[in-house]
């Protein structure tokens with residue numbers, strides 16, 4: 001039996017942040033991870049492999065286009081092997097940084113094994129019984145699939161297996177047009193697969209601003225078959241291929257492909273924990289927490305993908321930082337999700353922070369302004385022939401930024417300044433007064449914020465006075 005001041009269950013983005021933070025403060029900490037390696041889904045089957053594949057597929061696409069111009073052919077299938085090697089390398093390099101030794105060096109006891117509660121204060125990991133004063137549950141999430149007829153009889157991929165595929169499928173059906181589905185669908189298109197994406201909801205990316213989702217959909221549809229609002233009624237394996245039967249407006253439509261990828265959402269990975277023995281309350285599969293991440297047992301905290309906040313690595317990390325002080329010093333830190341940005345790494349990339357226009361109108365009625373600029377008006381994007389996209393900033397009438405959205409090359413990078421402004425409570429005018437180096441992509445932000453000044457100037461009584469004055473002086 002070993003006693004700890006804090007036991008962290010799950011060594012992903014959330015858990016590693018908590019364990020390192022608490023150990024650096026001098027607490028006696030145990031970190032329990034069921035996999036051989038720390039790092040969690042983000043490193044092994046999520047963000048890192050998907051972003052490496054996206055980058056490799058972007059290069060493959062550029063080479064295919066260049067080959068066409070030169071009158072030759074480029075084989076994406078061969079490039080796929082290099083892409084896979086690149087995915088593995090990215091994981092290995094980051095794994096080195098997130099290795100067990102790093103945590104042991106700062107005094108964390110790392111246990112490799114699946115954890116389950118024996119009681120509210122006892123945790124079993126293999127043959128070890130750990131006693132904790134405080135616990136943080138950060139066991140993440142796993143892919144979930146809907147109950148579709150025939151699905152259990154056919155082979156299908158999820159994010160847990162897709163990065164291990166040895167050969168490029170000639171054709172692929174992706175069920176689910178969420179972030180996972182779209183990022184991977186576009187990667188496979190660019191590597192050379194024929195891709196069909198089937199989405200049940202009528203709305204495409206409903207969490208995004210409507211202008212953004214409409215624009216992105218039109219861009220993606222140029223390279224893939226994207227069917228929105230379809231009901232998948234059956235899946236079969238026919239002669240080694242996958243057949244997906246759908247119903248749209250009472251009509252049956254069938255799609256066939258070599259492989260099937262299920263990207264239909266994620267659920268917390270908490271079954272093995274035996275939360276019933278710790279009296280931790282769960283609702284609809286998510287652990288119930290207060291705004292300071294306390295569960296129904298005040299000495300047990302839960303963060304990351306196990307709770308119903310925003311399922312991103314950076315959200316998990318922020319929750320991790322907040323919970324260190326809450327668990328060790330009894331504080332009540334929380335994350336302000338209204339200013340938490342996210343990026344969808346499609347091409348063009350999508351950036352999101354704060355409210356969409358629809359949400360802002362529902363909340364503030366007509367007390368809002370929207371400012372929009374096209375990337376085709378920004379010199380850098382014109383020079384690099386990357387004009388696809390736009391920026392949209394939503395403010396209250398007094399200029400306070402309440403939402404910002406962009407679609408375009410590297411949008412996630414050059415829009416970050418808006419997050420800083422929002423966090424500081426700066427108004428849009430401040431962003432306009434900043435100096436932007438020419439010709440940077442961030443000039444797109446300047447372009448859109450300049451519209452604010454133009455409007456202010458136009459509406460100002462001083463402008464009217466100046467006009468009259470100059471007229472008189474003519």
Ligand SMILES: Cc1cc2nc3c(=O)[nH]c(=O)nc-3n(C[C@H](O)[C@H](O)[C@H](O)COP(=O)(O)OP(=O)(O)OC[C@H]3O[C@@H](n4cnc5c(N)ncnc54)[C@H](O)[C@@H]3O)c2cc1C
Pocket residue numbers: 009010011012013014015032033034035038039040041042043045046047048050051113114115116138139140141159180269272273303304305306311312313314315316345
């Ligand atoms: C394909 C894909 C791409 C993504 N891309 C991005 C992206 O670009 N940006 C972004 O912000 N987010 C992205 N995400 C989301 C991101 O991966 C998650 O939000 C993030 O990993 C959540 O961190 P976490 O610490 O809560 O969980 P995890 O990182 O999943 O860590 C949980 C850990 O707990 C361990 N564990 C589980 N049960 C037990 C147990 N009983 N005992 C011991 N250990 C246990 C698991 O093995 C795992 O290591 C992506 C997700 C997917 C699927």
Ligand SMILES: NC(=O)c1ccc[n+]([C@@H]2O[C@H](COP(=O)([O-])OP(=O)(O)OC[C@H]3O[C@@H](n4cnc5c(N)ncnc54)[C@H](O)[C@@H]3O)[C@@H](O)[C@H]2O)c1
Pocket residue numbers: 146148175176177178179180181183198199200201230231232263264265266310311312342343344345
């Ligand atoms: N770039 C990033 O930051 C990034 C990338 C990937 C994942 N993530 C995170 O992971 C989370 C999970 O992503 P996800 O894409 O797996 O889930 P999701 O919930 O975002 O999307 C799943 C999609 O599948 C659809 N669907 C469900 N059942 C269906 C059915 N029977 N037929 C057709 N469509 C069906 C849903 O309507 C939904 O649109 C995201 O919310 C995001 O936070 C982030």
